[in-house]
Structures are given as C-alpha cells and as structure tokens.
Amino acid sequence: MATAYTPGLTVTARTTHRVRRLLPISGDVLVKKGDTVASQDIVAETFMPGDITPVNIANILSLPPGDVAECMLKKEGDPVEAGEPIARTKGIFGLFKNTCTARVGGTLESISSVTGQVMIRGEPEPVSVRAYLSGDVMTVLPDEGVEIETDVSFVQGIFGVGGETYGRIVMACESHEQELTAELIKPVMKECIIVGGARMTGSAIERAREIGASAIVSGGMDDEDLRDFLGYDLGVAITGSEDVGITLIITEGFGDIAMAARTFKLLGSRAGADASVNGATQIRAGVMRPEILIPLTAEGRAKSPKSAPSDGQLVPGRPVRIIRDPYFGVLGTVGALPSEPQVLDSGSKARVLEVKLDSGDSVIIPRANVELIEG
Amino acid sequence: MTTIDPDTVKVILATDCGSTTTKAILIQFVDGQYRQTHRGEAPTSVEEPFADVTIGVINAVTEVAELADRKLVDADGRIIQPAKGNAGCDLYISTSSAGGGLQMLVAGVVRQMTAESAKRAALGAGAIVMDVIASNDERRPHDQIQRIRELRPDMILISGGTDGGTTTHVVQIAELIAPAKPQPRFGSDYRMPIIYAGNAKAASLIEDVFDDTVDLAIVENLRPVLERENLGPARDKIHDVFLEHVMAHAPGYDKLMSWVDAPIMPTPGAVGNILQTIAERQSINAVGVDIGGATTDVFSVFGGTFNRTVSANLGMSYSISNVCAEATMPNILRWVHFDMDERELRNRVKNKMIRPTTIPQTIEALVFEQAVAREALRLAYQQHKEFATTLKGVQQQRTVGDTFSQQTGGQTIVDSMKLDLIVGSGGVLSHAPRMHQTALMLIDAFQPEGITRLAKDSIFMMPHLGVLAQVHPKAAMEVFDRDCLIYLGTCVASVGPAKAGRTSFEYAITGDTLNESGEMCWGDLKLLALGQQETARITLTPARGVDVGGGPGKRVEQTVHGGTVGLVLDARGRPLVLGDAPEVERWVNALDLYPQMAAMV
C-alpha cells in the first residue's frame, strides 16, 4: 500500500446528505417522490402484529389437552374481549361448569390439542417513521420507506447516547476550550441543542435534563459522569436505544478535552438554525457515529461551497487528530510518512507517521493512532 | 465438488473471510512434506460498496500469488484449478465469519439439559448463540415471544425431550416460536430455517405447528437419552443450512461456493475442528483461545470431548470497557506493577472502546492492555469451565463409601492439572512485542497446573487447517506441526498448601543444553532457557502435600519441550493470589517481560 488509509470523522459546512427511513416491517408510505418534508413529518406507517398471550386452558379448567377444543366457546380467528369467557367445561349433568375468561383482548389465533394452550393476539400497534431530516423525498421504496436528501452542515461526533431528536442550536460556551458547567445552561435553552466547548460536567448534564434540553454537544466527558448519567457502566459502544430523556454527543473523546476549534466554529456559525441530532453509536462492523445535521437554507447554500468528499488518505499536510495517549486529543498536520515499520516505546513494531503539532514540535505516532479531520 | 486424491495434491490455497480482513495462505508440497509458504491479506468486501466477498478473496489471493511468483488467478478473476506447472492450485478451501458469522437462536425444554445440549451443538458448529429459550428460563411465555420477535437469527435450533419423553413441553416451545414469526437477518425473501432435533415422537406434532413460512428440517434427537448426547446430526445439519441459506444469501458467496473443493465452514467451527483433530491424534488435552476485539472464543478438548464457548462481550477493543466493568478495575490493576490513576485509566479505556483500532504506544499503555487481556482471558476461561461440564440429569451409581463425597452431575470437565497444551491466538497474544509477555499472559489467565506446553498460533492459520483437515488430514497435520504453532515453551506449576518462603518443589533437569537443579519456594517464578526443538528430562520432587502432576507429594519425571521463551517454573501457587506491586514486579523481572522499563529505572 503506497498510501495509508485511516478513518476519520466528517465535519463540513456543506454536504449533500441522504437518509434512508425504513419501516421495521412492510407498510404504507405516506409521501411521494419530490415532496418536501419537514423533520418531524410522518413519512411512513404500519401496524405491528399485536403481542401474543398464551392461555393454558387445560390447566385452568383441569382438562386433558385433547378436550380443550370441545370446550371452546370461540373459534380460531374470533375476536375476544378482555374478561369475555372463551371456554367452559361441560360440568356434571350440566351443573358445576367452570369458565375460563380471556385476560387480554385481541384475536384468538390458535388452539392446541397437545398442550391445551390457546394463543390470543393483541390489537395491532401502530408504528410510524418520521422524516428526521427536512428535505426532499428522492426515492420511494414501495411499502418499505423513503430516502430523503438535502444539503446540510454535517458534524459527526465520536460517541453519543440517546436517540433521534430535534432542536435549535444554541452556544453555551464562548470558546472551544471552555468547560460546559451547570451555570452556563439557562432555562431558555429548553428544547434546544446546547453546544459546549470542552468537557461537559455531570452537573451540566443533570441541569440540561431538568430544563428539558434536547441534546448536548461538547468536546468530551468523564467516564464517571456517563456512568452516573446512564446508571450503569457501558460495556460496548452500541447506543441509541436508551431512554434517558436527552441526547449527548461528544466530538473528541473521554476526559478533559477541548472541542476541535473548527467544529466549534462551524456549529457557532449555524447557531439559531434548526438541526436534527442522533446520538446512536455503533462501533462494530458497519460502524455508526452520532451525527448533527443542520439543513442549509437557500442563502446558506449560496454562501458555503461544497467540499470535496475525503478519500481517507494520509498525505503530508492534512490535518489529523492524535487519538491515543500520551498525546491524546492533540491536533496537528501530517509530516513525514516513513514506509518502514519502527519500534515503539512499547516494544511493538508498527508503521508510523510524523505529526507536526500546532505548537511547532513534531512527534512520531503509530499510524493507527491518528484520525483524519475530514470535511 | 470433486473427490480428492490426497496423493496428487501438491498446492493448496486456503482463505478465511473474516469480518474485516480476508486472509489467504498457500501450502505447497516441498521436499516431501507440506509447508505453508506464503500468505496475503486484503479487506473483506462483503459490505457496500463492493458487496461481493470474492473481490476480497481475489485481492488476498493475488497478494499471495505475487509473493509466491505463481499465477493463481486467471484473467476472468477465477482461481485456477488444478495446478499445472507454475500456475493454479490443486485444492481450494475457505472459511467465513463475515457479516458477523452464523447467528442462531436455540431452544430446549430444560435449560440445563436439552437446551444446553442444543447450545453445545450450535456453538460446536461455529455459531454465535443469541439466546436460549427454555421452559424454565424464568421468563413468562409472553416475554419469550417478545424476545424471539426482537431477534433476527440466521436459523433456529429446537430440541427438547428424550426420545419417548415429553411432548407437551416441546410443542409448547414450538407454539411460542411459530406465532412470533421470527425474521431472518438477510433479506425477506427467504424462509426462516428451523432445525428440530428433539423427541422423535413429537416430530409430527412439531410439523403441524409450523406453517410453510418457515423451512423446517427434522434430524435425530440430540439428546436421545439423558445419559448421552448425539450432537453430530444436528451439527451437520447446521452446516448444511448455513451453506444453503445463510451463505447463499450473503453477497458473492454463491460464486465462492462454486469455487471451493470442500464446504465453506464458519471460522470458529474450523478452529474447533483442527483442535479436536490434534488432541485426538496426539491423545492430549488441549485448550485453545482466540481473543478478538469484540469476543473471545475458548475451545477445549478434554478426554476426547470437545467444547467451545464464545464470550460475546469480552474483547480487547470493542468490548474492552465491558471487560473492565465485569472484571472491575482493582482486579485489572493487580497485574500492573506501578501506580496508575484510575480516573484517567477509565477515560482511556472508553477512548479505546470508541476508537478500537488504536495501538499502545507507550510501555505503560502496553502493560495496562496486557493486564486487561489477562482478565478477559480469565473470565472467558471461567465461563468456559462452567459450560464444559458432564451431562446433567443422569442417574448416579453410589456405594456407602460415597456418603460424604456425593457429587452432583454437571461438574466441569476442564481440569487444569490434566491439561497438556494451551494455544493462544488473537492480536494481543500474537502481536505482543515479546513472546515472554504472551507466555506469562497465558499462564496468568489459564493458571495451568503440572506440566503444560504453551504455544501461539503464528498467523491465525487454524481456521484454514480446520477445513483442510476434513479433506486432506495429512497436509493439515504437517503444516500444523511445522508452521502453524510457535511453541513458547513449557510451564511447570505446583499446587498445594502455599506458605511464603517454604519450599514448594525441587527440580533437576538434564538435557543437551540445559543441566540445572535447585528448589523453588512458594511465590517464586523462574525462567530457564530451553530453545525451540530442544527437549530436556525434568525430575520434580514436590514437598509434602504439593502436586506437580503426579498427585500430592508424588515425584514426577518427564520430558519437557522448549520454545522461544523456554521453561517456566511457577511456584506462585494455585489459585494465583496476587500480592503487592513489588511482588508482581519480581515476577515481571523473573521473565524479563518489559526490558525497556527496567532500563528506564
């Protein structure tokens, strides 16, 4: 390999972003190709089959399972209501009959003569999918969902918790190196996306949740604060489905670390704009990073030129971030790229690169320990 | 696939399509024996934008071809078969764990009995078991159905009941699965494969329960009587279904399947296969471990019984944070012989989790990472021990002599004293800067007792050889012996009532290069140089009540093999109780684990 490939996080003022919005099972798509949708519009909906509740008639009525079918008052496919009798024993000379009532409502799906169980399926539950991103419907996947596209300012975080949410961008910190503390969070930030600078403190998270903010974006956070916030120690970085009331996104990593100046500047320039945010992170094959999408208005489109998509290659002069101690979080540019592997302090042999730091020094770092700042 | 004449096979090509990289190796018949000669790798191409696994395979094979200076791929992008002169290969085989491997849901009647046997069958076939549904898993039927609906397995294995045993329980389980209508992971156009391997008498009832939205296959009961497991048919069926359904729907696999000369196997299944073959041929008890970024696989063969476990959330990058949560920080830090700030470390661990590809640059980071590896391996081995047990629910034969020593069924069959070989593989073990570090990580985590050989898989070749062993055992064995394993050495460890300062055992070693004798006190760790291919005769005289493999207080005389590390004498006691940092440092220095650190001080 002549050039080295390394993954990076995208931070760009303008890019065309496309999202695919799919139903979990097939259903109805409510929009047409070419429609313009707002982020919270419902674009597709369907009904999930209801929950199944087994009822063991043989046990309840003390019958051999084979006799259950004869005692049923309802047939397969009949609707039943909660509390309605569904089976009754023959009794002795027509007396002493025992009745079994349905505990839940729904449809009687099956009757088994082996186990004496009947299955009641509950009412179907409606499931709907929102547009998430304000933009144009580009493709309609019949019965499945849609693809929506628009030009956005796009910031990828490194890690987040909490799912999709929406709000206006507000800047709580004045510089990218300022810590986000509870005092900086004001009640007017309700339903907003709060942008901090460096580490978000535990009390700031708590405060933001109290005032009802939608999300916090900041440079870093402490592992302990995350644990206190979630109530458990996160084992693997697969998030997005937790119900925590607020979405958190960090852009750099864990610990005391400032947000990259560029990211902070970009978010600052879009303060006041409506954005869609998703904290879902999945660090596995098929990696998923948290994202902040800020759709551009027509004039914004005119102002910011489109940046070329990155090829992910390490070439001298490109900005990189060092992502492992002892220089964790330090930014610089790519210097020399020696092709021969070198022995590290740890004794391992690995391919390295020289990183020229903003301070003017340069350090030798394994290539695996840097990431490109893209955009 | 054609039948293979082992004698004519001179060039063998094998690939393993992992979730991130595809590795290819070339095995050639050189000077009357099979040797692994070249290797190459390329990124796996299952996901977008390529969506064709063969692209990655061809890339990896091309790299091998360039290195070997042999034409292996023709102009159409096909592997050339058979070998003619300086082109092509006689045998092409492959394994796969791309796309997350084979994910299964298993079900049985009693969790500790048929459900466990079903789990064993699935794990043995190389699957990842997503969940186990059983009558007594303490979930309400409603919750079980909910769970089945959430999961998207590749296939489902149902067992339950001995032959002629319970039918109601088995049918009840089928009745839970049928209305839940589980959705397969790949595509909506294929029917969920369900394998039934339970009570033969209930088979027809099971057929009635499922409609034609699933693809039901019925095989022999995997627990015909409680006293015996019959996992073979179920395991074979899982392999068939894996090929027919799962592989056929993964991008590019139809093409790959037409190329290979032996069925494609799930990678862990192949590893298990080779380990089993080795243990059988050399009649030894062996443990193999593969520690990855997300999961740790442990394989063991004890007395001919094979077991495999996957510790899904014990790994060195994606799951490193989970290792720290499960093992707890103090347990990890006990292996570190200098001070570290806990808050800082916690943040570092999380940073490794979110940026899993980074490597330790400083020696401190390496020591910490290896400490985490010890705990991950220890926990995985512990889980393995709990799973690898004798069968439960078996009638016991007693005499009056058993009055005070009654033992229940389901005792672990993993016996560290009877263990002969430990094979380690996976980044943190294979790529440790010094082999000594690998050796001590294995000893600390597995705590072998008596005399145990240590080895590491040089380039993770075991999957390839696992498939090869099925079609050409001779070639597989030869390559395994010569090229696959790097022997690190032998560990001699004593078990007994440890008292600091007291003698644990005395040793006398005679050999060509090593002639030494002395005594080991409790708490001592010593390394003696004994090179690769070298052997020596060791005589161990344990103190009273101490066991070095022959029983308490019994003398042991045996031949030991050397390796890149040598002979490690371990009198630290079992189970290993860690003292303070200076003691750990003494051990670290005994094996000269981190020479650059000693130099710094």
Next chain:
Amino acid sequence: MKFPMNGWFVALLCGTATAQTPYPPAPPTNLVAVDHGWDAATKIDLSWDLSADDAEQVRSYQVLKAVGRIGDVTIEPDFKPVESVDPGTAEFRVKDLKAQLKRWEVEQEYGDNEAIAALLADGSKSFKIGYVFQVVAMGKDGSRSATQTASPITPTMQIFDGSRFWFSVMTFIFCGAVIAFIYLARSGMPLKIRKIAGLDAVDEAVGRATEMGRSVMFIVGIQDMNDIQTIAGINILARVARTAAEYDAKIEVPTSRALVMATARETVQSAFLKAGRPEAYNEDLIYYVTDEQFGFVAYLQGMMVREKPAACFYMGSFFAESLILAETGNSIGAIQIAGTAQPAQLPFFVAACDYTLIGEEFFAASAYLTGSPEELGSLKGQDVGKLVVAAILIAGVLMSTMAAILGPDQGIGKSLVDAVKYLKDVILT
C-alpha cells in the same frame, strides 16, 4: 444348755464393755454459719473446728438444723438431723432452705405459739426464718458430744445464681455466636455451608422428569406432622414443588397420614403460586393412601413400577420400607434423593439412592435452600455451640484417660479426676 450359754455371752459382753471407757468425744467448736453467696437464698455454709478427739473417737459429725426465729419472734428450736459427715470434715453446706415462710405455713406450724399468734394478729407480712444449727460429734460407741449452736441466721437471695455461672457462659457463647453470625450474614459476609449435593440435585432430578415427560414423586415419610422429620420433609417439598412448577413438571405426593396430606397440599399450592403458575396446581395429585405402613409401601411400589416416575424424593421418617422404596426406584431408573434422620435407614438410602441428606443436613436444608441471613446465621451459630461441646467432651475424655494412666489417687492424676468432676458436675450441668 440354755443357761450356761447365756452366762457366757453376758460375761463376754461385760468384758468388752469394761475394756473401753464410755465417754463422749470432745465437741466441735466455733461453729459459724454464713450465708452462701450467689444463690437463691437456699444455702448456708457451716464451718467448725474439729473435735479434739476427732482422730480417735469421732465416728461422724451430725449436722442438725432448726427454725430458731420467725420474724422477730424467737422460737424454741426443734433440731432435726440434716446429714452426717465423715470425721476430719470441718465444713458443710446446708441446702434447700427457705428465706421466708408463707402466712398459712406459719399459721399451720406455729399457730400454737403465742408470740407468733400475736405476730399473725398484727397482720405482719414478713415471716423471715432464722435458722439455727447444731453440729454433733458422734462417738464410735454411739455417744454424742455436747453441741454447739450458732445464732439464728437467714439465707439471703442474690441476683445471680452462682452455680449457674457456666450455664450463663455457655448461653452467651451459643446465643452470641448465633446472633453474631446472623449479624455477619446480614452485613453481607458470605457464610460457607458445606455443599449439600442432594439439594443441589433437585433441579437435576426435576429436570430429568420434565425431559422424560414423567412425574416427580415425593414421599414425606410415614410419620404424622408431630414428627420433626416430617416437618423438615415438608420444607424440602416446598422447594421441590416450586422447581416442578417452574419446569412445568407433574409432582405427585402420596401420603400415609391425612394431616400430612393437608399440609402438603397447602405447601405445594403456595409453591406453585410463588412460581407464578397457580393454574398448574392440581390438588388431586397430593392424596392420602393408608396409615398402614406396608399397605402404603405396597401401593407406592405398585405405582412406581406402573408409572415410572423419573425423580423420587424420600424426605422424612422411614423405617423398614426405606430399602424397598429405594430399590424399586433404582430399578425404574429414577434419580432418587433421600433425607432422613433415622440412623438405621441411612446406609440403605446411601447405597440405593443418588443423593442422601444425612441427619443434620436434612434439618439444615431449609437454611441452605433459602439462604436467608437469619437461618444461615443460626445454623452457623449452632455449629459453634456444637464445636464447643465437642471440644469439652474431647478434653474430658483426654483428662480421664490421663488420670487413669497416672493413677487417679494422687498428684496430677487426682487433680485431673477433680477437673473432670468439675467439668461434669459444674460446667456441664
């Protein structure tokens, strides 16, 4: 013939009489009566100086007691002998005394006495007794020495009974251990109990029955509910029934007593309720067979052979039927778990069953199963008590053995004998 005989006899008698001069021995002196400390006002200690003729003439000393005063009224003492002690003894403890009399007792016994009558008429409530004692030196020839009377003395009561000192020590050790262990268990300290394989195997046995589609049979012995073993068996039944409910297995409990049947039904029903499967409970499977020992056994045997339960539990009091049941169960291939405190039946169960709970284990089962700190703690505490008793027993045996070897009459041997006596009479009573 008659006379000469008599004459000879009389002459002989006279001869002996004249040989020893009949005079009484010197009396003991300085008789002192002191109240015994740490008692319930029942004892008074007497001590005296030996008679001057103690060695030659005294056959024994006789201790006599009398009531010398009631309240403030002095009464003419009417001495009654209490005990005779050997010569050379200069002290004696008088027991079973009273500090006070009840009014009716005074009326009955001393009503005739005028002064007492006056006291009674006064309405006085205090009738303290003042005892007076005599010690008489009895001569070898039957003569009695002059007596010594001490002034009247009343025994007094203290808060603690000194003779119960060791008892209180033991109580503190035993109860303290129980309380300490309960406290420790509550504070989270893991208390290790020896693994009882038989109880761990309950899951296995019930699981086997489930997989094989057969029933679980549970026998709670052949005694009624008043037998502690039956109660222990019912405790275990609760656990087995709960497991059976969780596994959805059939559990059958034939009983030989009606009361046991009722208890078993309640137990099983609540176990099913706890397992969340109340609808699966079927009370017809818990039934009464017969009180007749062998009628019951014959029924069980027949049922086992016909229905082939896959798991059999025998938990309770068993007699001759133990081996019959266990052998039948073995022959039908069931996992069998037995538990009894009948020592004679244990070997049969051990040999024929898969698992056996032996004596104490059987009673410890409920603590083992629930794992509640209270039960675990008391189990552990009892163990400490047993340990202490065992240690004392061993010490006593060793000391007795040593004494026998060294000779119990003198030196160390004698002190050992005394020590054993102290152990036996004081510490362990």
